Amino acid sequence: MKKISENSIFFGSYSFFLSLAAIIAAAAVVVSSPVLRMSKEDAARLADSEKGESNAYPLIVLDAGHGGEDGGAVAPDGTCEKDINLNIAKYACAVLLSLGFDCRMTRDGDFMLSDGEGGGKKMRDLKNRVAFTDGGDCIFVSVHQNKFPQQSCSGTQVYYSKNDEGSKDLASILQNNAREYLQKNNTRQIKRAGSEIFVLDRCTVPAVLVECGFLSNPAELKLLETDEYQKKLGCVIALSVVSFLSSGADAHPS
Ligand SMILES: [Zn+2]
Numbered sequence: 001m002k003k004i005s006e007n008s009i010f011f012g013s014y015s016f017f018l019s020l021a022a023i024i025a026a027a028a029v030v031v032s033s034p035v036l037r038m039s040k041e042d043a044a045r046l047a048d049s050e051k052g053e054s055n056a057y058p059l060i061v062l063d064a065g066h067g068g069e070d071g072g073a074v075a076p077d078g079t080c081e082k083d084i085n086l087n088i089a090k091y092a093c094a095v096l097l098s099l100g101f102d103c104r105m106t107r108d109g110d111f112m113l114s115d116g117e118g119g120g121k122k123m124r125d126l127k128n129r130v131a132f133t134d135g136g137d138c139i140f141v142s143v144h145q146n147k148f149p150q151q152s153c154s155g156t157q158v159y160y161s162k163n164d165e166g167s168k169d170l171a172s173i174l175q176n177n178a179r180e181y182l183q184k185n186n187t188r189q190i191k192r193a194g195s196e197i198f199v200l201d202r203c204t205v206p207a208v209l210v211e212c213g214f215l216s217n218p219a220e221l222k223l224l225e226t227d228e229y230q231k232k233l234g235c236v237i238a239l240s241v242v243s244f245l246s247s248g249a250d251a252h253p254s
Helices: 009-017 020-030 042-048 081-098 121-133 166-181 198-202 218-224 227-246
Strands: 059-064 103-105 138-146 157-160 207-214
Touching: 059 081, 059 121, 081 103, 081 138, 081 227, 121 138, 121 198, 138 166, 138 198, 138 227, 157 166, 166 207, 166 227, 198 207, 207 218, 207 227, 218 227
Parallel strands: 059 103, 059 138, 138 207
Antiparallel strands: 157 207
16 A cells, blocks of 8 residues: 655645645535546456556545445435435545545445345445455545434444554544544544444455444434535545545555
8 A cells, every 4th residue: 555655746735635624625616527437447447557656546445335225324304325425425536536536436326336146236236345446555435324223322433444454544534533623522433343344344455434424313414414514524534535645654655
């Protein structure tokens, strides 16, 4: 995994983009552009990516959880998790692309990734998401929403994969940024994912899953349903990825 070196042109602009306001401003410019894209050749493009180039940056795979007939968690008002996930992932991808990073979305529309043979639809869907990382030299961020019987539960919760040591670092950065920029009272700690989170169990690159908020909390649901808050969450994810790639440059020289 190559990280951003101090000589990188991106490192020079990094401090500027530490400002959430700046990132949101950048997002506002790019989210309506046609730069958001997702082709059916994504997996092949990943395999063909220039991983060996000294100036190549890791691919960032943004995974909008669920899709199609799999709506994920459903809010009391009928809002499906899958739609919020997609919007947030699109915003994060737009910001990262605008900064020059190579970013792919596992889906850019309302569908499952259930192509292939064997297993049930859901299992094929999950395996196809993980397959985006098969080429290595990438990081994986899966976007989800939470739901719990108790309405009082709220706040972003980040899970990390046990398979790559970078996962925990990325999770910490994302959890801290969510607290700093969006949820001052969030006391949640990152959690190591077990086998129940398939994508994190199978990914062998730095991988996290972010439960952005609780659809079961009325106040948080209101926020999660707004374009503005979705945009902020996307920016926090993008900011966290940039911060992760900017850290530990000495340990991962280009
Ligand atoms: Zn989910």
